Every structure is written in structure tokens, then in C-alpha cells.
Amino acid sequence: MPPKKGPKLHELAAEVKIGYKIVDSKKKTYIVGKQFATGGFGRIHTCHEENTPKTELVMKIEPADNGPLFSEVIVFQKILKLEQIEAYKKRMKLQWLGLPYIISAGIFTYTNQQKMRFMILPKYATSLENIREKQKTLALRNVLEIARSMLNSLEYVQEMDYTHADLKAANILLEKLGDFQKTVLVDFGLARFSGKIEDKPEKKRAHNGTCLFTSCDAHRGCNPSFRADVEILAWNLVYWLTGTLPWLQLETNPEKTFEEKRKFIAGLPATLKSALKSTPEGEASPAFDFILTLLNCSAKTGYAEKVDYSKLRKSLEVAVGKLMKEAKKSTSASSTSASASSSSASASSATPRRGTRKQPPPPPPESSEDSEDQENSPQKSTPTPPKRTRKTPKSTTKNNTSFLSGNESILSGSPSISRQNNRSATISAAKKIEKKYRRKSQVVTSSPIKNQHAMRTRSGITAAMKASPTQLRSVPGMLNFPRGRRTIFIKETAAKFKQQQEEEEVEE
């Protein structure tokens, strides 16, 4: 997502009607379908090629003179063509590479008024953010699956001398509901050629990216670096596992956020240990070493240097190995107790009881013990029981191919089909909520009390919360907004309250 520089929003493209035909430079005709999401500066529609109506695709549309889609198209044309991706997969012997590819792009004039830019991509099932928003945290095994896919995606992008610079759940899509192994890194609006970067911070670039996750290099005002993508991945992993980051409340203050990130890095490994305490696995989480390796790697790699992905992958496989080993231990522990308490030992150990977790198959012996990073090794301890119970909802996907097992998937976060079917009811409910929050925000705006961002309104939502897109997103009721409307409302409200906050700070 392009950086949010202030309250002024780019213009959204005019809404293109369903059924509108666009002919690209290769004389292929694409038919615009309905709009299903709104990006920062554009609309996202389904579409299909005239001759293949069954293959649903995605069309991003923006006014032609907007910058974000223009630069994204250039990145896709340079590094994200299907043949490039396929050749790389073949060379690296990869079954899966989580990257989108460009199907078509160009400019059309809509109803003779507005020149519009479009880009067509494959359509994926859902965004990881949809899932994260509902669940607040993700299961460790899913986080490791996503990390594996993202490491490969970043490695490809960086091998082409580009950086992504904005990895986050909203920019990660699942190819198939419930399958966390096949995740795709999208939104190359901030991606840059980083082959010739110099460590020259500039104030006007400072804090580019998504404040919560952006790198220390970006906070300093440097162009995106290879090591920065690794750091951004690390912050996201902590966020997905714990549902928070130490600077979550400071999101609207990039300087303080930067300071907190620096403190976190300076305080490693204790800061990371403490952050992971709240996870079901606790501070001895199998993810600990891996995240520490990511942060150490980004700290030790030079600004313009490339990252050693083989080392990162090795560390990830060690984490996977540990997780599988622990799962195996608890399987044998539970089957021992089951056989002791049952007269039919064989039956009880083979059939997992309803409501208990299916346990993964035995881990591959390789990679679980051969950590290179001795400094990162956590103390050996018996697996701590989960500190927090996690309800694992029933999977609706038959073929959930977790790399850890045929475990239940964490599908609860997928957008429900019924919600889509009740779209008009949702829109009217969303309008009511929007009206309510606008009214409440006006109560705050008209108040003569200074330092309003610390003040709670009748709704219990402070102006500071409203200035933070992340916190605003988690306000009860926000989930009732259709996706596009929610994004717009959050952006407008956050921008307004951020400006108010800045004005107050100036006055003070």
C-alpha cells in the first residue's frame, strides 16, 4: 500500500459498470465484473476474458494519472510475468511460488470522460487480513507455513533486484480457503528496484510503508532495502502470533514507533522472548529462534547487501522440526494416557476423540537439530501447555494439506458466504454504523476540551484510537462494513483524527 502521507486522499476511479468491455493491446477482450474491494487509490473488480467466462480474474482500476497503479504495473512488467515465474520455479525446483503474475494491463477511456489504467491478475480466494482480523492471532503452524511461502516470494523478488517494502496480512492472499501453504504476496505499489541503493536518508521519505511493520531503514528515510523486507516479515510474524506489537498504540506517531523498534532490537533476545510469552507455546515457542534469526539477519546485513535466504530457510525448517517434535511428544503422551484409561488400547490411540487435535505424522528427522545459530537456541524445555485456549473451528475445506499434518484448518477467518449473499442488508447496516460513528466523532470534534485524543467518547472509543487505522479496524461494528466502504471510512476517519491530533500537538 502506498505510504499515507496526510489526510488528502487520491481520487478513486469512477465506477466502471458491470459488463463493460475492455480490449487490450493484444486485441483480447475482458469483461468487467463487480467491484469486490477497494484499494488505497483504486477499485478492484472481478473480470473475465470474453472467451473464457469460467475463469474469474481480477482487474485493478485507477485513474490513469494516479501514481500507485502505474508504478505497480511497471514492476509487474519487469519481474512478474508468468514465464519468468515458471522458469524460476523450474530452476529452483519449487512446486509453489507465492507471487501473482500480470495477465494484461493498459489504459482505456471510460465513457469518453476519464482515462483509466487497468491491470489484470489471477484471482485468489481471500486475504490473510480477513482471517487475522477475526481470529486476532494465527496458529503457529499456519504462521510457519506462511513464512515459508513468503521467504520464497521475497527471495525471488530480491533475486530480481527488487524489494517489496510492504509485506503484511492485507497484502497476502490465500490461493485456496484454509490452505496456508499457498499464500501469495501481492500489492507491489511500494516495490522498488533496489539494485543500486545508497544509504542516504531523506526526511521526505521517512516512515514510508505501513507504520506498524515498516523497517528501521524506512523510518530513517532510506529507500527500501533487501534487509528491510526481512525485518518487516519478522514484525508481522510477531503480530500474527501474539495479536500485538509493543508499539501498537503508537501507530500514529512514526517517530515513537521507530524508537520502540530500535529498543526492541537493542534488547534482543529478551524483548522477543517477552513478546512471545502470550502465545500458546509461550516464550520457548519454536518460532523464537526463527524470528530472532530474521531480526539478526536484517541487523547484520549491510544496507545495500543481499540477504542470505538459505540461512533463513534453514532456521525456519528447524522451527518446523521442533513444532512437529513437540506435537509428536504430545501425541504419544495422550495416546499413552488414553491406552492406560481404556480397556481397548488399540482403538483409543488410533481414533482421535472429537474436539481433540489430530496430531501430525512423525517429523522428518532432518533439520530439527542442526541449527547453525547456536546463539539463538532456546533452552531445551518440555513443551509448555498452551497458556491460552484457541478454539479451532471446523474446517469447510476437505483437502487441507497442512505441512504439519492433516490438521484442522483455521478457517474461521474466511469471509462467510452468507455475508456476501446478504450484501445489501450489510450495506444498510454499515451505513447506520457509519452515521453513528460520524455523529460520535462530531461530538468529539466540537468539544472544547484540549487533548481530545486522550478523551473517551460515549462509545468508549478515544480520538487517538480513531486516528489509528489498525485500532479503528478493530472497533466493534467495523466488521459489518463491506470491505471497500470500511477501507474508505477508516482512511477518512483516521486522516481526520490524525490531523486533529497534530494540530493539538502544535497548540500544546
Ligand SMILES: Nc1ncnc2c1ncn2[C@@H]1O[C@H](COP(=O)(O)OP(=O)(O)OP(=O)(O)O)[C@@H](O)[C@H]1O
Ligand atoms: N488478485 C486478487 N485476488 C483476490 N483479491 C484481491 C486480489 N488483488 C487484490 N485483492 C483484494 O483487494 C485488496 C486490496 O488489494 P491491493 O492491496 O492490491 O490494492 P491497493 O490498491 O494497493 O490497496 P491498498 O492501498 O489498500 O493496499 C486486497 O487486500 C484483497 O482483499
